[in-house]
Amino acid sequence: MTASLRLGPLLRHAGPTTATVWVETDTPCTVRIRVDGAVTAASETFTVHGHHYAVCEITGLPEGAALPYEVFLGEDRVWPEPDSPFPPSVLRTTAPEGPTRLLYGSCRRPTGDTPEGVVRYGPDMLRATARRLAREEVDGNLVLLLIGDQVYADELEEPMRSFLASVRGPAVPDGAPGDEVVHYGEYAELYRQAWTDPPVRWLLSTVPTLMIFDDHDIRDDWNTSEAWRGAMDGRPWWRRRITSGLGAYWVYQHLGNLSAEARSKDPLWARVRDASGDAADAVDGFALLAHDEPSSYRWSHRYDVGSVRVLMADTRCSRALGEDAVHEGSRSILGAEGHEWLDENLAGGPDHVVVASTVPVVLPSAVHHLEAWNEAVCAGAWGEWPRPLGERLRQAMDLEHWGAFQYSMRRLGDAVGAAARGERGPAPATVLFLSGDVHFSYAAPVRHRHVAEGGTRVTQLVSSPLCNQLSAGTRRVVRLTASRAVHVVGRVLTRLARVPGIDLSWKLDGKTYAGNTIGEVVFEGRDAEALWYHASEGGIDALPGVHRRMRV
Structure with missing residues (x-):
């Protein structure tokens, strides 16, 4: 079966000689990054709730460089897309002495x-x-900071409402709101719809990007007060929602924030990367603990x-x-x-x-x-x-x-x-x-x-x-x-x-x-x-x- 990109590539953490590329694919495969005609990184996908991802760490790059790259799934080149109106995506490394934007x-x-x-x-x-x-001609270090509400899990546009109706049918379990995401797969589609618009997809593929959540990534007014938290914990669908939201955030946003060294020390990463099958239980358990015990x-x-x-x-x-x-x-x-x-x-x-x-x-x-x-x-x-x-x-x-x-x-x-x-x-x-x-x-x-x-x-x-x-x-x-x-x-x-x-x-x-x-x-x-x-x-x-x- 030929694999294809479901989302990405996203250029995430970049250092003086390293760059991180994150992708989601529609089937398990080997993801390869080729820079200047040579394969410089390869990674097997990991699976969470039936969705497949890879994090590729490219090392040994020159400082302060902007190098065009290609993405291969197996032997098939899937990025850049043919006939794209945008310039080739590049891996940007940082220059310790350079100006920064x-x-x-x-x-x-x-x-x-x-x-x-x-x-x-x-x-x-x-x-x-x-x-x-x-x-533009981009000189020096360029980094994009997305500082909250990258997705609106509780205020959905029509394409996402239609998706919920198609996957849920007429019955909504546990009294969950019909116009908000609750399950991991729904979050996965929410991220896909947010980041596949062609200009945005190109931007995220070529500018190193760091992210942090705010309330709408989970739900409006998330953790406003102890009373708010207590009221939400009393709703039968909320634990599934917070588990899905934090688990999806770790996969889609947080994982790419980390350098290779920081990722190697992450308590969840090794369990997910080395899982023999679907790592859903590991991600769900981690996310629920992060909610119950924020420290x-x-x-x-x-x-x-x-x-x-x-x-x-x-x-x-x-x-x-x-x-x-x-x-x-x-x-x-x-x-x-x-x-x-x-x-x-x-x-x-x-x-x-x-x-x-x-x-x-x-x-x-x-x-x-x-x-x-x-x-x-x-x-x-x-x-x-x-x-x-x-x-x-x-x-x-x-x-x-x-x-x-x-x-x-x-x-x-x-x-x-x-x-x-x-x-x-x-x-x-x-x-x-x-x-x-x-x-x-x-x-x-x-x-x-x-x-x-x-x-x-x-x-x-x-x-x-x-x-x-x-x-x-x-x-x-x-x-x-x-x-x-x-x-x-x-x-x-x-x-x-x-x-x-x-x-x-x-x-x-x-x-x-x-x-x-x-x-x-x-x-x-x-x-x-x-x-x-x-x-x-x-x-x-x-x-x-x-x-x-x-x-x-």
Whole structure:
């Protein structure tokens, strides 16, 4: 039986002399990567829930190279596709001394840039970026960061709803929602539909890409609070859903984030790679444990490229969700192990440290104060009777960013201050928070109370969404949150709830932008520049243009 590509190739983790290629095939086979006419890597597929995958690690490549490659399944060449309008896909290795460009964004609904999709969600910035890069000469290190909501498991487009209807039939077991994915095979189709659009497929085949989940990769408001988690655990279909979602995330997104060395140390990888048959039981058991005991696995990962250290932080699965005001840290956005990991890696040495947090660290101050107040009320700052009301407000208004985890804000402030003062090695030129989630974009310079001016520059940069623009009404609400009046109200509420102050202060630089966008940060030496691209003119085939740039 001739094998074919079901998904991929995806170019994932890249080092100075290595590159990782991930594929999904429709039958077990040997996957070979050929570079410059020679086979440089071969890997047998592994199987999870009847789906077949391979991770090929190509080694011995020159530094800072961009080398065209081909993919073979058995003896058949399956990539590049014949008559593709795009340039050949390349393996990109990093140059330790070269300039670095980080593209980043979140929140993408796959529409194929159909006229109906553009009207509802706006132009797809991953498609637009593919068109731009296909015409550009790319110099230096280029990496794409997809920081949350790569798929929407709970808000499905018509092709995915049709798929569910065809595989499930009229009966939905355990009262599972008919318009959300639940099983592993449904997640597999969700990823296939998200990443097989030709421009996006080419982009992911030729730009090294790192990923981290946010809530919609599993379900809206995932791990908002202990009450939310308890309510979901009470639904008979939820354990299957969380098992499928985390298992699929490990296979489709997380596995490619890892270097060969990190992958060799992963507790699940050897069991899956060496399984004699289908590794579904191993993946399911791992995923359920990761849900039941968040400290059992670390999803956060670090990537050093050029003079930049990128820290992809898990702010979802590893949350500690207690409300015990007596024990500080019982509620945190990273969990105890996550904070220890961030403390260890948010250190001096690199010229630039980037913390990729799917949810913004720094929000418009009015929203930050509202979240801090709400957390205090839910923990009993105003007594017992307002706590249920506070919880309903928290879930209704999505009050679950860093501002709603004040312990984590203080601990992150301590880490940033120590790095900026040179207490953890030579102070970096910048510490940047890259985020998405909120469906509008902005920049906010951050000051630390105990760091002198002229030292490390700290900035929050947000770029969101890639393709899921806000409605006109929601845009008006966003503008209201940046108003002076709402800021004053929020500040009064935090004082009435006796919320302790933090060492970080900030103010938005300019206005927020609510259209679809993709962000970019360009690093050269100790300088850094942030850019935001959008494609609001020229129809579905428009190339993106820079609508804002600033030095950070």
